[in-house]
Amino acid sequence: xFVLRFLVRRLLQGVVIVFLVSALIFTLLRVVPGDPVRLMxxxxxxxxxIEEIATEMGLRDPIPVQFARYxxxxxxxxxxxxxxxxxxxxxxxxxSFDDSTRGERARVLTLIAETxxxxxxxxxxxxVFALMIALPIGIAGGLNPGRWPDRMALYLSxxxxxxxxxxLGIVLALVVSVKWQLVPSIGYHxxxxxxxxxxxxxxxxxxxxxxxxxxxxxxxxxxxxxxIARVRGLSWGQIVFRHALKNASVPLLNLLGVQFSMLLxxxxxxxxxxxxxxxxxxxINAVMQRDFPLIQGIAIITAAAFVLINIVVDxxxxxxxxxxxx
Amino acid sequence: MIxxxxxxxxSAAFGALAAxxxxxxxxFFKPAMAQATKPIVFLSAENITGNWDPSAHTTLSxxxxxxxxxxYLTRAPMTPENPDEVIYELxxxxxxxxxxxxxxxxxxxxxxxxxxxxxxxDVKATFEYGSGADRPKQVYPGTTDTFEVTTPDDYTVxxxxxxxxxxxxxxxxxxxxxxxxxxxDIAQGSSGPLTQRLNGTGPFxxxxxxxxxxxxxxxxxxxxxxxxVPGVTFSFVGDATxxxxxxxxxxxxxxxxxxxxxxxxxxxxAGIKISRQVSVENKYLWFRCSKPPFDNxxxxxxxxxxxxxxxxxxVMGSAGHASSNFVSPIKFGYVDLENYPKYxxxxxxxxxAEAGFPGGEGLPELExxxxxxxxxxxxxxxxxxxxxxxxxxxxxxxxxxxxxxxxERLYDRPGGGPGHMVDCGWxxxxxxxxxxxxxxxxxxxxxxCGIEDPEIxxxxxEERNAPSLEVRRESLxxxxxxxLADKVPALSLFTSVLMHGIRTELDGLMMYPDxxxxxxxxxxx
Numbered sequence: 001x002f003v004l005r006f007l008v009r010r011l012l013q014g015v016v017i018v019f020l021v022s023a024l025i026f027t028l029l030r031v032v033p034g035d036p037v038r039l040m041x042x043x044x045x046x047x048x049x050i051e052e053i054a055t056e057m058g059l060r061d062p063i064p065v066q067f068a069r070y071x072x073x074x075x076x077x078x079x080x081x082x083x084x085x086x087x088x089x090x091x092x093x094x095x096s097f098d099d100s101t102r103g104e105r106a107r108v109l110t111l112i113a114e115t116x117x118x119x120x121x122x123x124x125x126x127x128v129f130a131l132m133i134a135l136p137i138g139i140a141g142g143l144n145p146g147r148w149p150d151r152m153a154l155y156l157s158x159x160x161x162x163x164x165x166x167x168l169g170i171v172l173a174l175v176v177s178v179k180w181q182l183v184p185s186i187g188y189h190x191x192x193x194x195x196x197x198x199x200x201x202x203x204x205x206x207x208x209x210x211x212x213x214x215x216x217x218x219x220x221x222x223x224x225x226x227x228i229a230r231v232r233g234l235s236w237g238q239i240v241f242r243h244a245l246k247n248a249s250v251p252l253l254n255l256l257g258v259q260f261s262m263l264l265x266x267x268x269x270x271x272x273x274x275x276x277x278x279x280x281x282x283x284i285n286a287v288m289q290r291d292f293p294l295i296q297g298i299a300i301i302t303a304a305a306f307v308l309i310n311i312v313v314d315x316x317x318x319x320x321x322x323x324x325x326x
Numbered sequence: 327m328i329x330x331x332x333x334x335x336x337s338a339a340f341g342a343l344a345a346x347x348x349x350x351x352x353x354f355f356k357p358a359m360a361q362a363t364k365p366i367v368f369l370s371a372e373n374i375t376g377n378w379d380p381s382a383h384t385t386l387s388x389x390x391x392x393x394x395x396x397x398y399l400t401r402a403p404m405t406p407e408n409p410d411e412v413i414y415e416l417x418x419x420x421x422x423x424x425x426x427x428x429x430x431x432x433x434x435x436x437x438x439x440x441x442x443x444x445x446x447x448d449v450k451a452t453f454e455y456g457s458g459a460d461r462p463k464q465v466y467p468g469t470t471d472t473f474e475v476t477t478p479d480d481y482t483v484x485x486x487x488x489x490x491x492x493x494x495x496x497x498x499x500x501x502x503x504x505x506x507x508x509x510x511d512i513a514q515g516s517s518g519p520l521t522q523r524l525n526g527t528g529p530f531x532x533x534x535x536x537x538x539x540x541x542x543x544x545x546x547x548x549x550x551x552x553x554x555v556p557g558v559t560f561s562f563v564g565d566a567t568x569x570x571x572x573x574x575x576x577x578x579x580x581x582x583x584x585x586x587x588x589x590x591x592x593x594x595x596a597g598i599k600i601s602r603q604v605s606v607e608n609k610y611l612w613f614r615c616s617k618p619p620f621d622n623x624x625x626x627x628x629x630x631x632x633x634x635x636x637x638x639x640x641v642m643g644s645a646g647h648a649s650s651n652f653v654s655p656i657k658f659g660y661v662d663l664e665n666y667p668k669y670x671x672x673x674x675x676x677x678x679a680e681a682g683f684p685g686g687e688g689l690p691e692l693e694x695x696x697x698x699x700x701x702x703x704x705x706x707x708x709x710x711x712x713x714x715x716x717x718x719x720x721x722x723x724x725x726x727x728x729x730x731x732x733x734e735r736l737y738d739r740p741g742g743g744p745g746h747m748v749d750c751g752w753x754x755x756x757x758x759x760x761x762x763x764x765x766x767x768x769x770x771x772x773x774x775c776g777i778e779d780p781e782i783x784x785x786x787x788e789e790r791n792a793p794s795l796e797v798r799r800e801s802l803x804x805x806x807x808x809x810l811a812d813k814v815p816a817l818s819l820f821t822s823v824l825m826h827g828i829r830t831e832l833d834g835l836m837m838y839p840d841x842x843x844x845x846x847x848x849x850x851x
Contacts, residue, residue, distance in 0.1 A: 035734070038734045047739060047740060047741075086377075086535075114537075170567055170571065173571045173575070174571060174574070177571065177575040177577075178571060178574040178575045181575070181576075184575065184577055185571070185575065185577075186563070186568055186571060186572035186575065186577050186578070187561065187563075187572070187577065272564065272565055272568075273565060273567070273568055274568070275563045275564075275565070275568050275572075277537055277538070284564075285373075285564075288728055288729070288731075290734075
């Protein structure tokens with residue numbers, strides 16, 4: 001019963017959030033400079049033709065009217081067609097205004113469905129790498145507060161957080177792909193192409209995980225029940241892995257949820273540098289081409305994913321620690 | 327004594343170890359090195375349009391793809407030593423029967439990729455369709471109604487330009503520019519199969535567009551023999567560093583539009599060679615001639631005298647080649663113009679005063695639009711030009727834009743395009759100078775600068791209507807080009823040097839100065 005109430009409440013909140021995000025993105029896109037019709041029709045198109053096309057597409061209606069029409073389509077599962085991308089999915093430039101022969105436009109949902117799994121794969125692998133880096137460092141730091149493992153966790157976190165991801169991406173591609181020829185890194189022709197970009201993302205996330213783990217593990221280890229566990233005769237391994245880590249995992253889980261959501265929207269630079277064909281690269285191209293329907297679709301779906309992941313994380317946290325009440 | 331728990335753990339570990347050799351490690355790791363028989367991977371700096379019709383765009387990247395797939399009547403290597411040279415491809419002979427009649431003999435035994443035999447009907451259909459007034463890449467000297475194409479037999483074409491009154495010789499250089507399309511495709515209209523895929527007679531067959539990758543494979547029936555390399559994958563990769571890393575790691579075989587700094591890095595790398603070529607592309611500073619203050623030729627000329635092109639050449643380094651004309655030195659009719667505007671602050675001030683803006687006083691705020699991310703060094707030399715013009719009193723603001731936003735503002739519009747000055751290059755794969763001059767400076771086209779000047783129109787018509795190439799050359803060099811240098815609707819800053827990075831094991835490429843590549847004889851050592 002609790003779960004059902006929780007789900008209904010959070011999903012309703014989520015719908016409101018996604019609606020507000022959509023309205024905000026929709027309005028912002030229409031007030032920033034850069035007329036999409038000009039890009040679609042070509043630079044040489046006369047103003048009269050631009051106005052004609054824009055009116056036909058409903059782009060000269062008041063913003064609330066346009067938004068109502070758009071959101072009605074979204075509720076029916078229709079995110080519209082890209083303004084510029086052909087059905088093949090290629091990133092394209094403009095053609096001339098009187099060219100009536102441009103190929104069929106791609107559907108927004110299709111473009112997102114083709115690229116989102118790539119980004120999810122990248123984000124998941126990045127999380128795995130981040131945990132592989134953060135768990136030993138963070139736990140060691142938390143178990144030895146004030147001593148060298150703790151200081152090392154702090155220094156490493158500071159270094160990781162100070163490395164610009166575009167710089168690290170280029171350096172790693174140069175060293176690992178070019179010099180050592182270990183893994184390929186540009187484009188995507190198989191799973192191996194995910195490794196390097198995921199590692200760069202992992203380095204970006206790891207500091208937050210390390211700090212959270214260090215603080216929460218050291219906090220739990222100072223609790224009375226840990227002292228009592230020692231008196232009960234439990235081994236060090238049992239105390240750490242069965243009791244301390246389980247209790248320290250709730251803040252980590254919350255952070256993982258937030259970080260995963262951030263990753264889905266935050267892979268722009270990495271996907272651009274590695275030419276990784278995910279949502280990030282799609283977004284960059286869409287923004288550069290003022291492809292309104294595509295930008296809106298990505299924003300709405302990313303916002304919805306953010307909301308859903310947070311609901312799942314909260315549910316999981318409640319399962320781990322039943323005292324929590326969301 | 328072993329516990330049940332430990333027994334299960336050990337069993338699981340043993341099982342995992344036993345399964346290890348069965349795992350396909352290629353799933354995780356594949357060597358990044360180039361393989362001997364893989365398709366050539368070309369990374370492009372520019373995206374394509376959404377339409378495969380060759381007459382529907384002027385986009386360089388797509389023209390480069392057409393270079394692999396399509397056939398041309400002739401090809402023009404356009405070397406500085408012999409800019410007028412023509413190599414016959416689908417044509418075997420081109421003869422001027424008289425000033426208005428051109429006879430083209432065609433190669434026999436050639437087929438399109440869809441299996442249709444190539445005949446004179448395809449050339450006729452291409453000429454007539456490609457010169458239609460509604461075609462964005464309308465390049466012929468006049469529209470369809472100004473010439474007549476007849477086909478006495480399947481392998482002879484006669485072009486008659488009597489109706490248009492211009493010389494038929496214009497078609498000689500144009501023959502290397504617009505690819506020959508299938509008459510069957512053209513017959514199905516401009517929204518038919520032409521838009522959906524490329525169908526040519528070239529060495530590589532268009533297979534599909536897979537995301538940003540254009541996939542082509544070697545054509546079995548290519549008339550010079552099937553290419554050795556199995557195919558070409560042409561991909562758009564927007565970031566210059568990404569392209570360079572990809573070449574260095576062996577994932578790409580050719581990358582284009584190298585920055586001078588990248589050339590230095592790549593030259594130090596074993597396994598990579600650099601191709602440098604003076605290109606057909608000039609870079610221009612276009613003035614918006616259809617609105618004040620650059621509707622006044624005195625102000626335009628004053629601006630030209632404010633700009634020190636030697637400084638721009640220093641910024642460009644190996645990516646620029648000095649030239650003093652409105653077309654590249656490898657185009658027909660090029661000559662270093664004596665009256666081409668030089669850096670002269672005193673003359674600049676004199677002209678400004680004569681135009682009624684002494685010391686730049688009274689000039690409106692001027693916007694200079696340029697792009698970053700495609701052409702090398704545009705922002706850097708844009709800053710130099712801005713500073714030089716400000717020094718002479720021009721209130722110029724430089725607006726550096728990403729390519730899509732710049733592209734949106736590039737062309738002339740009724741009442742004048744956005745801004746007052748725009749940076750852009752123009753590249754056409756033919757020695758024909760009119761592909762630049764007429765496209766930009768005739769009142770009927772005026773793509774970027776928007777100039778409408780009856781004297782320039784008359785000079786353009788005079789050279790176009792010349793009865794022979796020699797007369798035409800003289801008309802270009804003594805009338806039209808000096809006139810343009812006097813009225814300066816645009817200032818040509820320099821000629822681009824095309825720089826490609828290529829893996830050394832890739833040999834036998836023929837590079838054309840517009841960026842097209844003939845890979846029919848390429849080998850991967």
